[in-house]
Amino acid sequence: MSPRLILGQLRANAGRYLGTVLAIAVAVGFVLASVGVLRTISASADATFGLRYAATSVLVQNLGDRTSVGTDAGREEAAEAQRLGLEAIASTPGVRAVTVDTQSYVRVRVEGRAQQMTTATALSTDDDLRWQTLASGRLPAGPGEVAVRADSDVPLGATFEVQPSGRSDPAPVTVVGLFDLSGQPDLEAAFPLYAVDEQIQRWSASGAGGDVRVAGDGSVPDTDLAGRITERLAGVPGTSAVEVTTGTAEADALARSFVGGREVYTRALLAFTVLAVAVAALVIGTTFAVVFAARVRETALLRCLGASRLQLRLSGAAEALAVAVLATAAGLALGRAGVSAASDLAPGLGVTIPLQEVTVPPGAYALAAAVGVGITLLTALPALWRATSGSPLGALRPADVRPDPWWRRLAMVVAGSAVAVAGWTGMTSAVDSRSVVEAGAWGVLTFLGVLAVTAGALPTLLGMIGTVVGPVLGPVGLLGARNTARSPRRTAATSAAVLVGVTLTSTMVTGIALLGPAIESRLVDRVPLDVAVTAPDGMLPGGLPEQLAGLDGVADSLVVVDMYARDDDGRRTVLRVADPSRVAQVMRREVTLPGPGEIVLPESSPVAADARDGDTVRFRFFTDDDGRDLVVRRSSDQWALAAPGSVPDWPVAHLPDGSPWPEGQEIPQQFVPRTEQWLRMDDDLEGESLEAALDGVRSAVVDADPSLAVTETFASRDQIAGSVRTVLTSSSLLLAVAVALALVGVVNTLTLAVRERTREIGLLRGVGVTRTGVWLMLVAETALVAASASALGVVLGAAFGRLGAVAMVGPGIAGNIAPPVTDLITVGVGGLGAAVLAAAVASLGAVRTRAAGI
Known part of the structure; x- marks a missing residue:
């Protein structure tokens, strides 16, 4: 293996490798961006749902509940139970601070608005347990002062009346603070008030109570602290109905009531990472298959000059490694920039929750680099092996027009069908068990099986279809249609590129469209x-x-x-x-x-x-x-x-x-x-x-x-639906990246395939075919292949997207929602249009080849 030979080959094939570098870089960037964006969204969702319990180690509910007590004696007993319970909690080893989220229902009359029934909640005096973020103004310091949401359209200094529940005398209050509660789910009130505990007690006719939140001192795990508090409360009279949980468990329960649990983000992250890696591998593999297939004659000439198979294979592997390292470095930079750009553009794309600081874990860089280098070598070596196999003289015939034996195609169809059936069976089983990652892995296997069936059967089927459709376009159209069967490897590479892009995009479009209404259904359930x-x-x-x-x-x-x-x-x-x-x-x-x-x-x-x-x-x-x-x-x-x-x-x-x-x-x-x-x-x-x-x-x-x-x-549900739906459907930030990856794969494959057909085009020009005729032949051939692949990709994507949504939110919700037919048609037409446009543009230069180009 000569370094000079490697460098020479890289320089000589710079045009071919430019598209390959672009494909690898986009694939690597896609993987990194997928993990980075979804990790950022996941962290943001955790912060959104867990904000009110961020510093809460233990949550105690139903302590001293007076809302259902109908007598004064009963209310006094409940109040005493709360007092004794709070003393027991505060004296528990491991407890640092205790606060009661005292709450009462009141009627609010703001000038220009109808009176609203809303909640008034006491603010904690402990800085850590007070989860509300002050946007402007100050905290209420005493009765007569309240804080409201910053997005409630009530300015600082505004004064309005509050009528306590069950009383006729309204009390004037002044807004002294505005809280930033963007994205915070709350279906109890659209206009909540926050005040000091003394004020809440005055507004409650029978004395107000609420959940007790406990902050630990860090010396005891939260679960152990919850157990200690449960034991302490067991000896307090009137606490038989008390429920003790950890703050983390309560935050997760809150998220589950809206979107099925915070783990949905983790599942989506892992599943999408599997999908991203699989798509990147397919794009890179398709690209190298075209590149090395186009260099068969060049490899044969080197063999005739004395180069051995081993030398050529080592040289080709070194070329692939050099290309992979260069493209991976560019892809990592591209992906990191894409994550930042996506986060910056998020507000303009409708993401209403406050995104946390952009997070790209170190493991994401390692994964993306492994995809770039590892997948490149794994997909390049088989293509390189095929290019250097056989005799040098036999290799002078272009590999893309060698007819495959019928038994080889039949074997691909049979093996691919078996793999697809096994993958589909495993995927449906994983969906039933709500295992998103496992379903994603089985889905990739299913797609690989379909891809093998397509590569084996599509050239023959298109050749038959071309015999019928081709005459409508004349001799040139018939020639283009028959080329799909005459060049099975080229047809397989083109169809794979289009199928990967359309399936990926259709899967994401379907999944996003189904998850939105699924969230609406969960909110309606609330x-x-x-x-x-x-x-x-x-x-x-x-x-x-x-x-x-x-x-x-x-x-x-x-x-x-x-x-x-x-x-x-x-x-x-x-x-x-x-x-x-x-x-x-x-x-x-x-x-x-x-x-x-x-x-x-x-x-x-x-x-x-x-x-x-x-x-x-x-x-x-x-x-x-x-x-x-x-x-x-x-x-x-x-x-x-x-x-x-x-x-x-x-x-x-x-x-x-x-x-x-x-x-x-x-x-x-x-x-x-x-x-x-x-x-x-x-x-x-x-x-x-x-x-x-x-x-x-x-x-x-x-x-x-x-x-x-x-x-x-x-109104509250509509507002929260927008926030929560955006959290889940923020995958649309990645949809643009997925579309870009699909377009790069299609354009790169078709451009390389057309550029390597100079001998064929020169021969056609030599027998009298005009430039326009050659151009129409290439476009018709591409259109026939792309139309078939796009149709299959839309069907597969719709099925994969629906199963993915069902795995995330359950069949009772996503399974009953109609698929986005219009969007899927748009994706299919877009895939066909992108392929035809790429072939049309690439063919403009290729048709200039003269007969001497043979």
């Missing part, structure tokens, strides 16, 4: 009710329900009756009474509905906490004499529901002697049913149309009674 209109005293103004039901953007409306249901222990809950069929119509998904003689209770409800699903429990309503035995049905929803007829009717007013209440005389408020109104908005509302529809509801409510409150979960 809060299936769009809008609720409530009154402080529980009585809606007459005529308002009809007015709201007729507004533009309101698809359905339901008035429900509210009453208290108490168990034998005195614990009570607000019970909504309405026709179950109408409840089903106003909800966005199926909810647990009560039948005759049944009551639906949330799983977390402390009322009848010991009753299991199907148990019969005695409930009391307005008086101790109106008890009813109802069958309990547990539900993961947040409402307690009952059907009319299963519970007592609202008491009817009558005179002290029992006679009917006089007609025309005002009925006392205690005999007027307490009601609220539920609204379902039109499904196609979003953006400005959604805001306009909600403004109509707000205006109608304010005009009817300024004290009414509007809870807009539909």
Whole structure:
């Protein structure tokens, strides 16, 4: 092996290797960018969902819960249980700080807005446990001061009124701070307030409670600390319903409720890395197959001059190594720049969550370098081996036009079919078990099997099709169509390049399109009710329900009756009474509905906490004499529901002697049913149309009674859907890179293939074919191959994308969403157009070859 020979070969084949270097660099950059961008997005998602629990070692829930207690004595017992529990937690070894996220529901009236029902939460006095990030202003220092979200359109210094729940006297507050809570999922309120604990306690009629967050001192693992706290609380009276978890577990549960868990990002990262490596290998392999196939005659001449096979193979391997090192270095720089560019461009592409600092782990560089160098050598050596095999004189015949024996093609089809079937079987099994990485690996194996079948069968099939289609284009068209069968290796290389690009792009397009609606479905699962209109005293103004039901953007409306249901222990809950069929119509998904003689209770409800699903429990309503035995049905929803007829009717007013209440005389408020109104908005509302529809509801409510409150979960869900959907669909940042890689593979392969056909083109020119005729022949040949490969790639990509989405979010969501047919057609047409355009441009120079070029 002579270094001078290697350098000479590199200089002589610089034109060929320029495209090869570009293909390898883009492939390496693609792998690095895939890992870097997804790792950055994953870290950002972790920070988004885990922000409120970032410094929380242990979370204690239901400690001193007073929300369901109906007596003063019960509230005092709950308060005492909370006091003793906090003392026990604070004295636990390993605990550094404790805070209570005291929370109360209030009504807020901001000038120019309808009154809103929202949450008011106490801020922690511990800097680490206070997770809210101050964007401007300062923290509330005492009663009368609040902080709000920076994106709530309420400026610093603004003053508005807060009406505590159950009270009639509003309290003025001033906004002193704005929190940056971008991307923070919160479906409890669209306009949350944050204040000091003293203020929250004043706003709560029965005393406010909340989750207890504990910060450890680092001396004890979080799980062990949670165990110690559980043991301490076991000896405190009134803490039997307490739940103790770690902050990490709670952050993961929060993420799971929205997008199926933070591990979805890890799975997506690993699966996409497998896909990126496989695609890079195919692109590099296809490129080298064309390069070395074009050098068969050159290799044969060197053999005739005395060079041995070993020398030529070592020389070729050294060339491939030199090209790989150069291209890999360029690809690493390109990939790192691509990650930074993608992060910088993210806001313009719709990524609304705050991305963390760009993260490219060292392992990503090693992986990308291994792909560049290792895959180049692995794919170049077989092509080099074929180029140096056989006799020198036989090798003078170009390899790309050598007819393969029929048995070799048949063997490729049989072997490829077996591999594809095995891969598909393994992939579907992995999808069923929700193993994304395993499914991705089996998917790559399936694609390799399909690629082998395509290489073996497509030239013959296209030759048959060309015999039928070719005559329509005349002799030149027939010649181009028949070339697909006459040059099987060239046809296989061209089809592989197009198939790889179209399949990759179709897979990503399908996966992204299915994951978006899947997230929407998860958000609907959280809060299936769009809008609720409530009154402080529980009585809606007459005529308002009809007015709201007729507004533009309101698809359905339901008035429900509210009453208290108490168990034998005195614990009570607000019970909504309405026709179950109408409840089903106003909800966005199926909810647990009560039948005759049944009551639906949330799983977390402390009322009848010991009753299991199907148990019969005695409930009391307005008086101790109106008890009813109802069958309990547990539900993961947040409402307690009952059907009319299963519970007592609202008491009817009558005179002290029992006679009917006089007609025309005002009925006392205690005999007027307490009601609220539920609204379902039109499904196609979003953006400005959604805001306009909600403004109509707000205006109608304010005009009817300024004290009414509007809870807009539909607006909150739409806002959160944008943030969460962007986290998952930020893979679109990589879609541009994937498209670029696909285009490079197609253009590079076709350009090399056309440039190496000078002898064939010269012969055609010598027998009288015009330049235009040769150009049409090359374009027709490419179009026929690209059309077949694009169609197959779209079908494969749609299948792979759907299975990938199902593996990530489950068949119950992604499996029922229609594929993006229009986008897939665009991808298929784009792949065909890119191939034809590349061949057309490359052919412009090739057709200038004269007969002397033979």
